[in-house]
Amino acid sequence: MPIYTAPVDDLQFVLHALLKVSEQAIPGYEDLDPDVTAAVLGEAGKIATNVVAPLNVVGDREGCVLGNGIVRTPPGFREAFDALKAGGWTALDCDPDYGGQGMPSLMGTAVGELFSAANQSFTMYHGLTHGAYSAIRAHGTEAQKAMWLPKLVSCDWTGTMNLTEPQCGTDLSLLRTKAEPQADGSYRISGQKIFISAGDHDMAENIVHLVLARIPGGPEGTKGISLFIVPKLMVDDQGGLGARNGVSVGKLETKMGIHGNATCVMNFDDATGYLLGQEHKGMRAMFTMMNEARLGVAMQGLAQAEVAYQNAAAYARDRLQGRAVTGAENPEGPADPLIVHPDIRRTLMDQKSFVEGARAFLLWGAMLIDRSHRLGDADAEGLISLLIPVLKGFLTDKGFESCVAAQQVFGGHGYIEDSGMSQFTRDARITQIYEGANGIQALDLVGRKLASDGGKHMVAFFDLVKRFIKENEADEGLKAGFLDPLKAASKDLQAASMFFMQNGMKTPNAALAGSYDFMHLFGYVCLGLMWAQMAKAAEIGLGEGSGNRAFLEAKIATGRYFMARQLPATALHLARIESGAEPVMSLTADAF
Template sequence: MSATTIRGSGEQGKAVEYQVQQQDIEFLLDDVFDVQSAWSKIEAFADLSPDVVKAIVAEGGRVAAEVMAPLNQSGDAEGCQWQDGEVTTPTGFAAAFAELAQGGWLGLSGNPQFGGQGMPKSLGCLVEEMFWSANSSLYLYGTLTVGACLCIDAHGSPEQKSVYLPKLYSGEWTGAMALTESHAGTDLGIMRTKAEVQSDGSYAITGQKIFITSGEHDMAENIVHLTLARLPDAPLGSKGISLFIVPKYLPNDDGSVGERNGWSSGSLEHKMGIKGSATSVINYDGAKGFLLGEENQGLAAMFTMMNYERLSVGLQGLGAAQLAYQHSANYARERLQGRAPAGPQNPDAVADSLLVHPDVRRMLLTQRAYAEGCRAMGLYVGMQLDLEKYAGDQRAGRIGQLLTPVVKAFLTDRGLDCAVLGQQVLGGHGYIKEWGMEQIVRDARIGQIYEGANGVQAIDLVGRKIMRDGGKTLQDLLGDITATTVAPEFVEPLADVCQRLDAVTQSVVARAQQDPNLPGAVSVDFLDFVGLTLCAWLWARMASCAPQNEFGDAKRATARYFFARLLPQTLGLEQSIKAESAAVMEMPETLF
């Protein structure tokens, strides 16, 4: 660890160092999920050898640790600057982004026909977590680009794909997603940005968007906005929204950048965290836009990008949990305070390390249980998406859709929890800037808010995904869980939690028929119940196949901690979900 600042008190702040979890990743790939045999049945991945996969993970880890992580704290301190519509990113960001782009990381899971590498999404999830841990501000420029590629690939014309995808996969151009307006966030149906058709078939886009991540910056030759706007005769609400490609520079026929388009950054938002990520107000003044997909079908098309971003933002939460765990475990090992309850463990020193204290262990084990459990969850959901996309597996697709809001909300909620626990492990030093832990808290917080606030993810899970099939897809998943062979100690608790989740799901489905407020009233607790159940399954699987060595000992101990101390939260959640919606609805609005 390198020292950053000598504090007046004699304490030394230490830079947060990021350690890649290669061993855990290989354990998940090889032993827990046996992804190689899953991929060998998918034609597109049949030739993907284990050595290539491990080399990709190792090189991704190198880029994360050596290129991105060293700029995390300096990027936070320097932030982005705005001057007359031009945005400057922190020192070193442009060079690091160029390295990320040149390494092909933005096109890792992209369409090979247009310069992507066609790797599985599940592999992409593992790599993305490392990038998020290393430098979430810097990776935001990447994830928006990857999402824009997915959307153009799914909905673009052949010409749009050939103009934009190679430039975006290569990182020469970057992507941005322009939905939010000052009066329209969650409720995009009331947005006002206008699109008017022009004689050449393009559209003139006029209006203002706020909070646009990577909307303007100095790291790429061109910035491609995917912008939602409304045609003059469009139906009211979300059925009257269309999606447009609105590049900063209009592409010439030969693919080079041409005329400057009519939009600009009006200002940068001043934020709590992710300060190296440029978040702009964008003013569209008759900017030229090109329809992406069908008129009035824009919101559905945008969901291709949003669903990807939701999974990716969940991985941002996981990245924060992992980074916070590493930093606080390293600190606890070295920090000497007090004595173990059973007597000194390190009698030659002035005090024992923090690791002797049961409550500090509780905090570290909670972080570790969530970080490693959520890594397995991200990979599992990525695998479902691969099975749907490349093997046409509809059941896997339904499970992937069901769990997308769970990954987004559960992982980002736990990410912040773990970051705050890290602050607590560091005590006062967790609150002091030099140690870097307060930055992890500030950076993690946004994950719960953007890409659809977590409350809205929970409503998506209960109000839409559970209600539309009466809980059938969740039942399929619970069937998979109870059918899995795991070590005897986990069989009964897993069966119990599945049975309770199934019963509470049926009760929600039945009660919601009479009570329209019920799904919204219970949804956040329900989502947590699903997240904890899934995590329990994955911990049981990990513990059951862990090797007989120190790595395996840590897995088994953490799994036992999860079952003993974290899974029982579902008992409280179950009770709270059983409460009627009146508990939250009876108070009149005038009394708030």
């Protein structure tokens, strides 16, 4: 059975030594002192480890079952879901006006990592509900908020997002689902949606579907799409449940991973729906969910990498194979543990340096969201909008890579289901695809976000890096191992940005052919910045004699590894970008 231990110490380091959350001038952050966050994360970690994680293998092997129009979740899921509800975990960062605890998104993201690492399929049920809550809170009328939000916050009702149709995935301009206006102000929704995560299950009294559809007579393309609230069961004016709406599950998808989550084909047959937001402005309302969901998927990529790494490191310490080339390190035993071998160390260091850097990047992103929402900070909003495709694309690509690397540490045993490593790899794979495939994230980054507001947010990022380097260049301990590599990587990112500025308009394929490399180049620089900042925080801790000395020394050593062995990848990505479109576009379509 795979193991999982909540990385509370590392989360605490990021929150307090790096981000200094209780010193931030963000409403609600003044309450986030180390004792409070340790208590929240510690309790969440216990539930993740003891209640949620044991069901991960169960969900993978048993899966969901559709029978007589009802979806049954794997054994134990419902009881665990009830435990999360009872503990208020589904309401952690929701509005107190609707029954939430009002904590910042930062804490919701930190706790979300623990639950997702323990059991990604299970955690998706309330994670998607949070997205529906956010969309209704942002775009709903006061009556809609009063009707739907308290039940979504408590997860007595859960939520979904319904975008994809058989003929359209990313290209929602091809969407066909219709919404016919009714005399009472409601709409009749008809159409089919596919790949709907948590589309139906037996853990909630009702399911609130947010559905994209077209009102007849509206504009063509995405400008004619509206968003609707479509409940599974009808709800009366007092919030009581009534008859079944015209919503049904056509089938459950058979998938590579996340077997414990019900991925459904949803049929809407004259289902009653209620307009959310304005007519033909559904994309704007849906993107309230999409941006939150993309940060959540970035978190999933990190979470699967974390749990896979924990298991690989434990296996490498225990598994006896061969002898160290420098002499036996376990002379009383028949062989040395795997971890003595440099290539195993390399594999583990790749994982460890990614996971810890990614955690810092993710929580910094969550703090920017809080700064944007709680302070109305437009600069923070612009910066996180720029970074969202990097977070989603880079963390899920590298998260999957890390899971494969962890599986490799096990050798043949990693390919056998009993080790559990296959599940981490299979579950991580979907993160690169859903909520906008990573190729689309790269196109969004280069095609839209890079030049947004005249490029001011990209300039702000470069200024942030330059300022950190300048402020710390007198620190010899940081300079060679951290600041110099960060400066070189940042220059690669600037050169790539300049290439797009000079070539993007006249040869757009040149920019688009390099977009994926740019997303990864940007991701490496972001993790490099995080590692440089963490190294400084660890140095301060060592100098003050605060914190666990071994932990802080390991933090610096891990950061040095990333800067020396991973960050130079920016030069490779720049070379690919500067090769332009010709190598990519030279073949005719029929030559493939």
